[in-house]
Amino acid sequence: xxxxxxxxxxxxxxxxxxxxxxxxxxxxxxxxxxxxxxxxxxxxxxxxxxxxxxxxxxxxxxxxxxxxxxxxxxxxxxxxxxxxxxxxxxxxxxxxxxxxxxxxxxxxxxxxxxxxxxxxxxxxxxxxxxxxxxxxxxxxxxxxxxxxxxxxxxxxxxxxxxxxxxxxxxxxxxxxxxxxxxxxxxxxxxxxxxxxxxxxxxxxxxxxxxxxxxxxxxxxxxxxxxxxxxxxxxxxxxxxxxxxxxxxxxxxxxxxxxxxxxxxxxxxxxxxxxxxxxxxxxxxxxxxxxxxxxxxxxxxxxxxxxxxxxxxxxxxxxxxxxxxxxxx
Numbered sequence: 001x002x003x004x005x006x007x008x009x010x011x012x013x014x015x016x017x018x019x020x021x022x023x024x025x026x027x028x029x030x031x032x033x034x035x036x037x038x039x040x041x042x043x044x045x046x047x048x049x050x051x052x053x054x055x056x057x058x059x060x061x062x063x064x065x066x067x068x069x070x071x072x073x074x075x076x077x078x079x080x081x082x083x084x085x086x087x088x089x090x091x092x093x094x095x096x097x098x099x100x101x102x103x104x105x106x107x108x109x110x111x112x113x114x115x116x117x118x119x120x121x122x123x124x125x126x127x128x129x130x131x132x133x134x135x136x137x138x139x140x141x142x143x144x145x146x147x148x149x150x151x152x153x154x155x156x157x158x159x160x161x162x163x164x165x166x167x168x169x170x171x172x173x174x175x176x177x178x179x180x181x182x183x184x185x186x187x188x189x190x191x192x193x194x195x196x197x198x199x200x201x202x203x204x205x206x207x208x209x210x211x212x213x214x215x216x217x218x219x220x221x222x223x224x225x226x227x228x229x230x231x232x233x234x235x236x237x238x239x240x241x242x243x244x245x246x247x248x249x250x251x252x253x254x255x256x257x258x259x260x261x262x263x264x265x266x267x268x269x270x271x272x273x274x275x276x277x278x279x280x281x282x283x284x285x286x287x288x289x290x291x292x293x294x295x296x297x298x299x300x301x302x303x304x305x306x307x308x309x310x311x312x313x314x315x316x317x318x319x320x321x322x323x324x325x326x327x328x
Contacts, residue, residue, distance in 0.1 A: 001032070001207065002323070003282060003290075006297070006316050007275040008035035009268075009309055010260035013117055014078075014176075015110070015145040016125035017137040018087060019046040019065040020223040023125060023176055024076050025201045025216035026239055031077035033203055033212060034255065036120075037312065039079035041113055042069060043106065043141050044087035052227045061225065062087070068222045076219040081117075083109040091136030098140055107144050107151070108161070114152040115165035118308060120258050122149060122173045123241065127181060142175070149173045149245050171258055172246030176239065195243050197252050202237040213237060265306045271297060287324040294321050 012030045016022055022040045031038040046065035047058050056064055066082075073080045085106045091097045098106075114122070126134065128142035151157040153169035177196065179188035202213045217232040241254055249256035262268030262275070278293045298317045304310045 001035075002316070002320055003275070003279055005035040006313065006320065007262065007272060007279070008260055009262060009264055009313075010034065010036040010255055010258065011117060011119045012036045012038045013041060013114065013119035013122045013170075014039065014125070015041045015043075015122060015141055017043050017085075017135070017141040018049070019044075019069045020220075020226050020228050021125050021138070021141075022069075022072075023239070024072060024219040025213060025237070026123065026176060026199075027073075027078040028076040028212050028215045028219060029199075029201050029203075029239075032205065032215065036255070036260070037079070037117075038077065039081055039117060039119075040069070040073070041081045041083070041110070041145075043083045043085040043101075043110075043144075044137065045082060046087050046226075048087035048089035049226060051225050053225050064225050065223070068225060072219040072222040075222065076215055081113055083113075085137075087137065091140075092132070094131045094136045094140040094143055097136035098144075101140070103144070107148060108158045110144055110148040111152050111158055112161050112165060114148055114170060115161060115168045118168045120171050120260070121246075121254055122170050124173070124175045124244070127175055127177070128244070146173065146244060170246070172249075172254065173244040174241035174254060175244050177242045178240060193240070195248070197241045197243070197249060197254055199239045199241060199252060199254065200236060201239040202233075202235070265304060265309050267304055268306075268309075271300050274300065288326070291321055291324050294324065 014022055014027055019042055021042065027038050027040060030036045045062035047062035049061060049065065051057060051061050069080050083106050085101045088100055122145060124142040124145055126138040126142040128139065128146045131139050149170055153167045155167060179185045182188040182191055202211050204211050211232065213232040217230050221229040262272035274293065274297050278290055283289050294317055298314065301310055301313050301317065
């Protein structure tokens with residue numbers, strides 16, 4: 001699976017407010033089935049929550065919930081990012097939230113993360129159009145991310161960042177909606193879904209003998225301080241992505257029309273062919289046989305001028321060589 005990921009050049013950023021807000025089913029789906037670089041950007045570290053497993057609160061709880069997120073990502077395959085926004089407890093309105101957070105500073109950090117991570121698509125957990133209807137932190141996370149979508153490619157926005165990262169225009173932005181946002185399943189059935197993508201989110205990984213939901217449930221169960229352990233549900237499960245920015249895909253693939261192959265990098269076509277041969281010839285019982293070809297891939301990537309994917313893929317190849325050699 002890691003070798004197949006080597007031949008995929010796509011990135012997905014999921015954005016929400018707190019640890020445990022993330023949809024682990026979608027993070028696992030993009031990471032393990034779309035083979036995309038997938039990350040969760042939690043604006044806070046959860047300092048304002050409650051603690052079901054100990055006495056730690058505020059900063060102490062923030063440390064615990066940070067570690068819970070890192071453990072969750074080890075299971076679902078995502079990366080984890082934060083901003084310095086403070087989780088100060090429940091907020092009734094984003095106006096209050098953003099006055100306490102320092103809106104400009106947190107927005108700058110989200111723009112920086114987009115410019116550095118360079119996601120092809122961004123997905124919100126919450127709706128940026130409903131201020132006052134839910135937790136102010138939740139709505140604020142979506143509002144700031146929607147603004148950052150446009151600002152990340154604007155040279156006039158936070159220009160001081162451009163000596164460290166480059167401008168980036170994400171192709172699409174979605175709101176990960178569901179029936180609870182409509183007040184019930186019956187109401188959601190009647191809702192206009194013309195701007196939504198239904199996405200099957202529980203495929204079976206036949207190689208590893210597990211469903212995506214099994215991975216997601218184990219990941220979500222790492223949020224022990226919040227009591228969010230769950231058993232995996234069986235059968236088909238649909239996630240809905242409502243298009244917020246960008247052009248609508250022509251099918252149910254949110255990455256439709258985006259080149260996610262080595263062809264997106266100048267000089268990458270040769271690498272694509274080598275990795276395709278690597279996948280075909282891979283011997284699961286004798287993985288060390290692939291090391292010579294992996295070194296060839298490493299040398300080819302080293303010659304690329306695209307620093308972004310060059311750095312990412314060189315790191316992937318190093319880990320693959322270590323695993324194929326069985327190093328401990």
